[in-house]
Structure formats: C-alpha cells, structure tokens
Amino acid sequence: MEAWIRARVTLALTLFALLFFVSRSSPPRQFVISNAERRIDLSSHIINVHLTLKVENTGTRPASEVVLALTPTEVDHLAMVDALAIKGKRKKTTSVRLEVKPTELPDAPPIDAKYFTIYLADPLNSGESTTLEVLYVFMHFLEPFPAEIAQSESQLVFYHDTALILSPYHIKQQTTFIKTPSTKVESFIRVEPTNRVGTEIKYGPYEDCPPYSISPIHVHFENNSPFAVVEELVQEIEISHWGNIQVTEHYTLVHAGARHKGVFSRVDYQSRQFSNGASSFRYLLARLPARVHSVYYRDEIGNISSSHLRTNSLKSELEIEPRYPLFGGWKATFVIGYGLPLQDFLFESSDDKRYLNFTFGCPLIGMVVDKLTIKVVLPEGSTDPSPVVPFPVEHRLEAKYSSLDVIGRTVVVLEKKNFVPMHNSHFQVYYTFNPIFMLAEPLMLASAFFMFFVACVAYIHIDLSIRK
C-alpha cells in the first residue's frame, strides 16, 4: 500500500518536472530577429558593443522574454549588459530600460554559450515586432600581442570575436562594424563580404543565419590608449554630523597593457615623447564633486607633489601625476583624500531617517576597476543602516574605531567587481541617528579637562607628606 503511494507520488513529481522543463524551454523558438546591427568600439581598453535588434514574435502565444547568448570568454570579461526598448517611430523615439538577468537554458545548444534574458515591459503579441538596443561593456578583453614591448615600440593588441552574432534565434539580416583607434591595422580575418574604410571594418551584411552560427575572426591593431586599470579601489566615506564628509580613496593602479621589456631610458623618454613610451601614461584626471576642500594626494612614503586642483562652482578637477610614468606592467599605489560639505550629500527622508546620497564610482576618468569597495562610515550611535544601490552588489557591516570612539562606528561595506565608468550612478544609505550623540565627544573632552584641573587643585591643596 505504502509502496504504491510512494510510486504514485514519484510519478507525479516526474511528470510535473517534465512539464516544467517543456514549458521553460519553449520561449526561445518563438522569436526571429529580422535585422541586427552591431557596432564594436575598440578605441580604448573598455570595449563597448552596441547591438540593435529588431525582434519579431513568430510564435503563437504572446511572449516577453528575449534571450541573448554570449560565449563563456565574453561572459568572463563582461562588465555590464544593459538593454533598452525603443518605442515610437522616426524622430519621436523614447527608450525604456529593461531588466536583464543571467539565465540557464536547458536544451543543449550546439556550442557552449551563456545566456541573458531580457524581460520586455509588455509581452510581444504574435506577429508583432519591437526594437531592442543592447549595450555590452567588456574589460580586459584585448590581448596584447606581442605581450612584451620595448620603450620605443607601440602597443599592438588582438581582438577576438565572431563575424556572425551568436544568438539562439534565427537572424535574417545582420551587419557588424568594428571601429579601431587608428588606421594601423596589422591584420584581420575576412568573412566576405568584408570591407575596410579608414578606421572602420564592416562585416556583412549576412543573410539568413541559423541559430548558433558563428564565424571566428580576429583583428590585430595598434592601440596606444592608456590601459589604466585600478586593481583595487577602497573608498571610505566618513560622515560627521558636525558638517563634514571625509572621503579617502586607496588606489592600486596598474598598466594592464603589453609589459615593458628591457631598458627604460630617461633621455629617450624626455627628448622623444611621441615615439617613445607611446602606450605609457603619466597623468590621470579625477573629477571630484564641487565645493571639495582639503584635498591631498599621497602614498605610503609621503606626499606626492605633482598634482593640480581646479575648482569651479559645478565641479572640481584634480589632475594627478604618479611618481613615475607607468609602462606596461608597472604599478603604483596612492591615496586621494578630500572633504566635502555635509549638506550637499546628506538629506532627511520622510520617515525620520537620514540618508547619504553619493556617487557609486571611481572619480578617475575612464578607469576600469577590478574590485571596488565602498565603505560608508556612519556616525557613532547610528542604527538600522540600509543601502540602496541600482545594481547588484555584495554588502556587509563592519565596525570602525575612529578618534574618541567608545562603541565604534557602523560601517556599511559595498563591494562590486568589474566596475566600468558606465556604472557611475547614485546610491543611498539610509540610517537613523539621534543628534544627542553629537555631543558625546565634546562632553568627553570637556570632562577630561575638568578632571585634570580638579586633580591639579586637589594636588595643591592636599598635603601628602608622611612627616608632620
């Protein structure tokens, strides 16, 4: 009896699972991409891929999930993916941001691939079509070749891709444009029709490509843009309710391009700037908030004297120069710190909470950050911290003891890997704080001084000698 029931339950579960899989695996086949255009920008070491897809629902049911496919290497270097739905016609277009999530597809595709699903705002009815714009940003994707160069050589890199867009859908027509930083292209693989004009290589148009069709290509070209990568950035934002926000940023900067080989000659570097160390860089620009004050720039062994600060009412720019020019593989660590007025960044929300509104990002312009850690140090005595960040981050709480702290300050730690400038956006940290805690430290100091004077008075007036 019991065995029979168990068998029935098992059967029911199996059926259910099967049904589930069938229902899950059906959507991809519903769409056909009638036109795809891809523009790849290789001008810096951050690669932007703009993909414009015209998607048509050829299935019978309305569907709202469009699947994108990427190769595993691409996914490893993917910093962000963003999708917009274009509505309206001609000049009156509006775009709506759509949700994109990584997914798994159960039916084994002919090649290894990873997937992202775009969730359309309104389901696409049978026979309708819509235009989607997808932005991929890749980092560490250009491979320097040769991997080591001398001071006078310029940097050549490989870009690997496929001429046909990898997709689980049938693509009726597609074109790919690759923009290189200069006209110096050593070699590239042709997949006819292929055409190169100036700094642009055009692949296509290709007609009627079945799902999962690929055609590997590579481009070998000169790219002397600074491959400046921040391996780790720890940004500490310390809030003081006495009117100041102190920001301290610890950078580990590296030149991630082709490694420097052999001699570094100062004579050549000074006298022949253009032909020597073309891929190296000396200056970095940091864009800081307006009304910044007490800016400093230093490292473990002291102040670095080569920096300039330009401020106006809208923004401040800090031009910094590391101690030495950075060639491929060279590293530099440094710290930038500055103070900001509290009222520009701290606000009170309706439910009697306070919140900090600050930029999530790296102030250095055009910088890729492998690991970005933001630590928001709340004032002593604040409770219920809750961060609000527009994209997924890891977060945890810590405690920090700063000057005159007794119970320690709550620190909200936010961590993001593979950060690119396109991520720059505002985030908020909400917390509750009782202003009475502001008085704790002055009172402590005052009472310490009071005790000291009392002790002095007591010492003068009390006779401590043993002899009478």
Add this chain to the structure above:
Amino acid sequence: MSNSSTSDLLKPFKLKTKQQELLIRVSILCLVYILAFITRLFSVLRYESMIHEFDPYFNYRTTLYLTQHGFYDFWNWFDYESWYPLGRIVGGTLYPGLMVTAALIYRLLHFLRFAVHIREVCVLTAPFFASNTTLVAYFFGKEIWDSGAGLVAAILIAVCPGYISRSVAGSYDNEGVAIFALLFTFYLFVKAVNKGSLAWGLASAFGYFYMVSAWGGYVFIINLIPLYVLVLLITGRYSMRLYVAYNCMYILGMLLAMQIRFVGFQHVQSGEHMAAMGVFFLMQVFYFLDWVKHMLSDTKLFQEFLSITVTCAVAAGGIALGVGVASGYISPWTGRFYSLLDPTYAKDHIPIIASVSEHQPTAWSSFMFDFHILLFLFPAGLYFCFKRLSDATIFIVMYGLTSMYFAGVMVRLILVATPAVCLISAIAVSATVKNLTVLLRSKNKVAQIGSTKGTSSAKASSKASLDQSQPFQKNGAMALLFGAFYLLSRYATHCTWVTSEAYSSPSIVLAARGAHGNRVIFDDYREAYFWLRQNTPPDAKVMSWWDYGYQITAMGNRTVIVDNNTWNNTHIATVGRAMSSYEDEAYEIIRSLDVDYVLVVFGGVTGYSSDDINKFLWMVRIGGGVFPVIKEPDYLVNGEYRVDKGAAPKMLNCLMYKLSYYRFGEMMTEYGKPPGYDRARGVEIGNKDIKLEHLEEAFTTSNWIVRIYKVKPPNNRW
C-alpha cells in the same frame, strides 16, 4: 562701606606675592614648553609630516615593526633585508629606547582613542622630548643656581640651534630622546648628591638606564660622573651624600644597563667603562679610610696607614687592569672612542668614520651658528660658577668644559654640549640681570624711604647724596639691562632664522628656487624608492653606497647589501671596490654578491652636489683600505680629482663613472653649454660614449638624481 565689601569679596582672588610668583613662573614654563614644540614644526609646515635624513628611516622602520609585531618579535628580529647575505640581528644591535618610547606613546594615544598614525607619532617624538628637556633644564638650573637661572635656561635651550638641529619634527633619531635622558640623568644625580638621598640616587639610576637604552652617548655619562666624583674627592669634598648617590647610581645603573642587549656586559668588560669601576672602588677605600680615621685617634699612625692603603689600592687596581687587558677580558678602547680623544685618529686609521661629514672637527663658524651669544655668555657663566662653588656648580662646570672639548672634536657633539652651555649661560644672564635689578630697585627703595619719613631737609640731603653718588651707576645699570635684553632678543631672532633656514629641510625632498622665484621641488629620491617598491621583484637585492641603505629598505622595501649601520667594514669595502673597478671586474663582484639592481645618486643635471661622484673618493679609500688592488692615485691626476677630459683613465672607465654618466653626453643641461655639461661640478664630462655591457638602465628619475641599473644575467656559454 560698599568699598570695603567689594574688597572683601575680591579678597579670595587676590594673590599673595608668592602665589603671583608661582603663577608667573608656571605660565612662563608653559609658554616655553609650547614654544619649544612649535619652533620645531617649521619642517612640517614647509614640507610635510615626514621622516628626515638617513638614520631616522631605520628607526621608523623598526618602530613600525615593533607596533605591528609586538615587543618579543622586535627583540628577536633577524633582518634579512639588510647586509645581504649576512643579515643583521636588529634586536641585539640597536638602542631600543627611541622605538619603545614612540610605540608606547602610540599605544597610549590609541588607548585614549586618538586614532593617529605611527608616522605622526614618530615625527613629533623629537619636538615633544625637546619640550620635556626645557622642563628638566628649568629644574636643573633651579638646583644648581636659583629658579631665575632655571627659567632662563629653559628659554635658552628651547630655541638653541645646537639642539634644534637634531630635534626638529621628523628628525626621528636617538639623539631626540637621548638629550632629554642625558640631562635628566645629570639632574637626578646632582639632586642625589645635594640631598644624599637613596630615592634620588635610584631615580638617577633609572634615568641612566633610559639613556643607555636610547643612545650610545651614554658612555659620556659613565665617564663624566666618575670624573666628577674624582674631582670632588681630590678637592676634599668627599661626603656621605656623594657616597650614597654614586654607589646607588653606579651599581643599579650598571645592572639595569646590562639588560640592554646591545650593551650587555660592557660595563664590566670594556675599557671605556673601567673609569667608573675604578672610582667605585676608590669610593670604598675612602669610606674605609674614613672609618679607620674615626677609629684611630692618632694622626701620625693614620698618615702611615693612609700611605700604605692608597699605594696598595692603586697597585691592586693597576694590576687588575693590566691582567684584564692582557688576558683579553677587558676589551681595549674602540676606534670611535680614540677618535673622540684624538681628532686626527680617525683620519689616519678609520676612513669610514672620517667619511661622515658630521664626524669632522667643528669649524668656528658652526660654533657661532649653533650657540650665537651663548658662546661668550658661557665664560661669564663659568666665572659666576667659580665665584659660588658648590657640588652642583662643580658638576655643571665639568660637564660644560668636557662637552665643549668634544664639541670641538666632532660637529655632531655640539649637541651634547648644548645643554651645558645653555645652563651656564643662563647662570650668567640670570646673575647679571638679578644684580642689575637689585641695584635699580634698592635705590628706589632708599629714595622712597627718604621721601616718606624724613624732614624736608633730610629729604633734600638724601636726594642730593643719591644724585651725587650713584647717578652714573643707575644709568649704567639701565643701559646694561637694555643691552642684555637686546642681546637676548638678537639670540631669539637668530635661533628662529637658523631653524627655519638651515635645520628644517628633510634632505629627502630637495627644494630650490626656480627662474621666477617659485619653489621647485625635487622629489627624486622617493620617486626612485617607490619605483623599486612597486616594480621590482620582492626579493630583489639592491646595491648602492651605504648612505642610502636605510632609505632603500624603509621606503623601497627591498634588500640592500650595505647600509648606514656600517658594522662590517669588509662588506662596505667590497661595494666600494665594485664601484671603483672596471665594469668586467665589477660584474664578477656584483654576481658574487647576488645583486639584481645597482643604484647611484647623480647630481649632474640639477647641480646637487652631495652625489656619488663627489663621495667617490671615499669609496676608493674604504675599498682600498681592505683590497689593496684599489689605489687612490689611480683616480687622481696630479693629486687632483677630475671628471672632465683630463681625468685619469681609470676614473673615466670605472663602474661609478659609467653608471653616473651613462647617456649623459646626449643631454643638454644648461643653455650655452655643450651637451654633457655636469652642473654639480661645472665641467663637461670626459667620457661621453659610455657603453654598458653587463648592466642596463632600469629607471632614472625625472631630474636624474637617482639612477637604477639592472644587472643582466650572464651570457650563455654556447
């Protein structure tokens, strides 16, 4: 009525003269304390809060280690990063007083919840102890003369350039705390002698312990105090107070000093410490004689006994010393000690000591620079001391005279003489001013008394007598008083000027005036050290002249072959030999030392004169002292040191020349001069076509001050 009630109310707030005096004294001391601190902050304002010079970098590095790893690890630290491949037992070869002090201050501040960085503590340690020294100077002055002299001494020492030169913010060196410890020990000892109290003797023993833990200059204390005791004995000032003070201080101080590993058993084994022991035994003989004299009432018998005992004691002492030295139990005096007593010794025998600029005999100008008016107040103070001889004044006179001699032998020992000079000058100033004011005030008093009580005729006569007898004296006193204040104000101006101009430069960062009067900063040292730190393998070995060793390990965090510790002359000579050989021979030495990078300092582009080319003859001398292959005349032309076309061929092709001037011949340094014009020496270099075979340029800083070369691996044999 109302008047009286208000005065009643105010009565508790009215101060008695004594209280007023106390208030004034305390506030002057507080101001001096603050002044001594802030006058040393010029370097922080001009540059930044950073460690200066060479040795402080080692101290900073060890302090960092101490705070990070704790005391036991620090004590047992074997440093692989210096003296490669020998290494250095750091815990056993340093005076830990400074580091422990800084670490304790750091711990205390953190305990009190002040989140400061250890660097800030280290930078401000020296000014803080300078402030404390002013307090000690006050008490010392009070002990030997009066509180007025104490106050003047505190003010003089607070700004005296001789002391400021070693205690500006960032000058994190042993001397910073050691001068405080030295003066404190002396003060406690003099107090103990004056009081004859065990407690003060004990305190001075602990002061001595702190001094031993802080600086090698403690040898001065352990020789000066016995000398002082000996003088007291000879002048017939032996007393029970002296006996108690010296025995307590010597025995306990010696036992405590043995706890410092670097000092160990030197107090009983080294020749430099034997004087103290001899005087210790002599004290016992005196005590014994005193007792015998007390027991024997017969003077003649005592005289005979005295002569026998003294002869025996001296003979026994001499034999013991002879046996000790002969058997090797007592080590003979070290070269450094000899060079102190005889200024010419180092020049002939120990080039490594003579090569350091601060070990040179002092020039007259630097005495004037560091002491200013104290230089002629000092003899005046001596005069006052002799006029009022006591145990305490004898001590300060002896301290002043001996330290002045040493200050004449070595520039850096001006520092030791400074407290004595300040104290003795303070006595002169205080005594003079006091005498003059007493003169002025007494006359007023007489005049007042005359005017109040006498009849009109008496008044007139007294006035007349005053006018006739002392008009000139009064005006003279006024003039002298103004003269004294003028001199003292000149002294204050001079001290501030010297501090800001001469003693507040960190020497790591160089500053110059640009063409438009703007300030140009040469931060090349840190550029190079930071490059080493970031872009070389962590186990890379760097060879440079020993001056830069401490900085490379502290800032560059890389292993060095030799550093400023200079404990192994042969090792330094090997580096000197490599630098002064041809590249092929040097390469062999470099390979045998397992060197990866060679660092040289070169001032030809900026005109920075203390670079390696100017130090090169010392490398040759030190190298030649151990390896006779290196001969100084090979590098000279007719006894002249040149780098231009007329230079010696060996000079033009030695490693140091090649590394300094590699590709310098293509460089235009100054408008209107040929390429390869060396601005530090003002000549066009003699060898512009320099080819390097075994080394390659790895990094040169933006102003060429530091050049780093990478040693290539040997060529394949096939």
